[in-house]
Amino acid sequence: MVHQTPERGARNLLVNCAHAAAGDRLLIAYEPAKFGYFDADSVRIVSDAARQLGLSVDTIDVGFDPGNPHLTPDLRKRMMAADIVLFLARLGDQLRFSDMPPGKKIVVSFAHSRELLGSGFSTAHHAAFLELKTAVNTVLASASEISITCPRGTNVTGRPKMDLSAAGDTTVTRFPMSVFTPVPAHSFSGRVALSFLTGTGSKYYEGYTLEFDAPVFALMENGRLSGFSGNRVDVARAEAHYDRVSTALNIDRNFVHSWHAGIHPGCAYPWNMRDNFERWGGTAFGNPRVLHFHTCGAYAPGEISWNVFDPTIVVDGVAFWENGTFLADRLPTGPDILARYPCAGNLFAHPDRNIGMALAV
Structure with missing residues (x-):
C-alpha cells in the first residue's frame, strides 16, 4: 500500500x-489560519508540491469576509495572469x-488541513470520484422514483429531474470530488428528520446554527417547506429561524432547492462538529453518512441546510446507499471503476465513518 502523506x-x-504541467503559473488564494478554518500548513504543502512539479507559484491572502465575499481588483488581475x-x-x-472569471481553471479545495490532505479523502485518485459522480448522475437521470429514509424517520420520495448541464452544478472544480450533481427538489415530498439547522457556507449570519432538544421533522411538499413537526418549543424556534434568515437576506423562505449525498468514503471529520x-x-457533507438539502433561497446552495444522517437511498428498487454506506459496486459501471482505481476501492472496503458526532440510531 502506498503511504498516505499530505x-x-x-x-x-x-x-x-x-x-498542472511544468511551466504552469499557479495562484494560491488563501485564508489565514487565524480565522479558524484553514490551517497554517496547507499553503506551504501545496506550494512545495507545485514547485517540485515545475510550476511557478504566487500566493495572495484573501482573508475572510463573511458579509461581502467578492473578488478584489488585485485578486481578479492576478487570477487573469495565472494558469x-x-x-x-x-x-x-x-x-x-x-x-468567477470565465475560461479560467479554478479549483476550490475542501481539504482544509494537513490531516485531510494526508487522508484517503485527498490521496485517493481524483479521477475515480469524477467517474463515480458521472455514474451516479447517469442512474439518477433515468430514474422513475427515489426514496430517502433514515433511522430517525426521514421519509422523502420523488422523481428526479436532473439538470446535467453546466448550469446545474458549480462553476469551479472541487477537490476532492465528494458529491454528485445536486438533485432538484421541486418534485420531492415528505419529511426530513433534523437534529439541527445550520448554514450552507454561502453567507454567514448571527445564529448560524440552531440545535434542537429533540428530533424535529421538516415537512416538504413538492420542494416547498410546509412546516415543522415535533417538540412545540423546537418547532417554534425552527419557524423563527427561517423567518429571521429569510427576512434578513430577503430570500424565498420556503424554497427547497436541491439535495445530494456524499460519495467519498474517505471524507472523514475527525473533530467535534460542535466546536465549529x-x-x-x-x-x-462529502461523507456517505450525510445527505444534505439546500433550503431557504431559490438558488444553490440556499442559506439553511438540512442534514440527514445514515441515509438509505433507493433508486427504482435498488439501494445505492444503505444506512450511510455508499454501495458503489451496485452502479452499472461501479465495479469497473473500483477495479481500475484500487486506492478508491480500498476506501469503499474500509470507509471512514467518523463525521464528528456520535449518533444514537
Whole structure:
C-alpha cells in the first residue's frame, strides 16, 4: 500500500484534479489560519508540491469576509495572469456558483488541513470520484422514483429531474470530488428528520446554527417547506429561524432547492462538529453518512441546510446507499471503476465513518 502523506494529497490535487504541467503559473488564494478554518500548513504543502512539479507559484491572502465575499481588483488581475487558481479559502466556496472569471481553471479545495490532505479523502485518485459522480448522475437521470429514509424517520420520495448541464452544478472544480450533481427538489415530498439547522457556507449570519432538544421533522411538499413537526418549543424556534434568515437576506423562505449525498468514503471529520459547525458543514457533507438539502433561497446552495444522517437511498428498487454506506459496486459501471482505481476501492472496503458526532440510531 502506498503511504498516505499530505504531500501525496497535494500532488493528487495538482496533477489529477488541476492537470498542472511544468511551466504552469499557479495562484494560491488563501485564508489565514487565524480565522479558524484553514490551517497554517496547507499553503506551504501545496506550494512545495507545485514547485517540485515545475510550476511557478504566487500566493495572495484573501482573508475572510463573511458579509461581502467578492473578488478584489488585485485578486481578479492576478487570477487573469495565472494558469491555475487554487482557493485554500472559503471565498472560493462562497463564490463557487457565481462571480468567477470565465475560461479560467479554478479549483476550490475542501481539504482544509494537513490531516485531510494526508487522508484517503485527498490521496485517493481524483479521477475515480469524477467517474463515480458521472455514474451516479447517469442512474439518477433515468430514474422513475427515489426514496430517502433514515433511522430517525426521514421519509422523502420523488422523481428526479436532473439538470446535467453546466448550469446545474458549480462553476469551479472541487477537490476532492465528494458529491454528485445536486438533485432538484421541486418534485420531492415528505419529511426530513433534523437534529439541527445550520448554514450552507454561502453567507454567514448571527445564529448560524440552531440545535434542537429533540428530533424535529421538516415537512416538504413538492420542494416547498410546509412546516415543522415535533417538540412545540423546537418547532417554534425552527419557524423563527427561517423567518429571521429569510427576512434578513430577503430570500424565498420556503424554497427547497436541491439535495445530494456524499460519495467519498474517505471524507472523514475527525473533530467535534460542535466546536465549529461552519468548518464541519464545509467538509463532512462529502461523507456517505450525510445527505444534505439546500433550503431557504431559490438558488444553490440556499442559506439553511438540512442534514440527514445514515441515509438509505433507493433508486427504482435498488439501494445505492444503505444506512450511510455508499454501495458503489451496485452502479452499472461501479465495479469497473473500483477495479481500475484500487486506492478508491480500498476506501469503499474500509470507509471512514467518523463525521464528528456520535449518533444514537
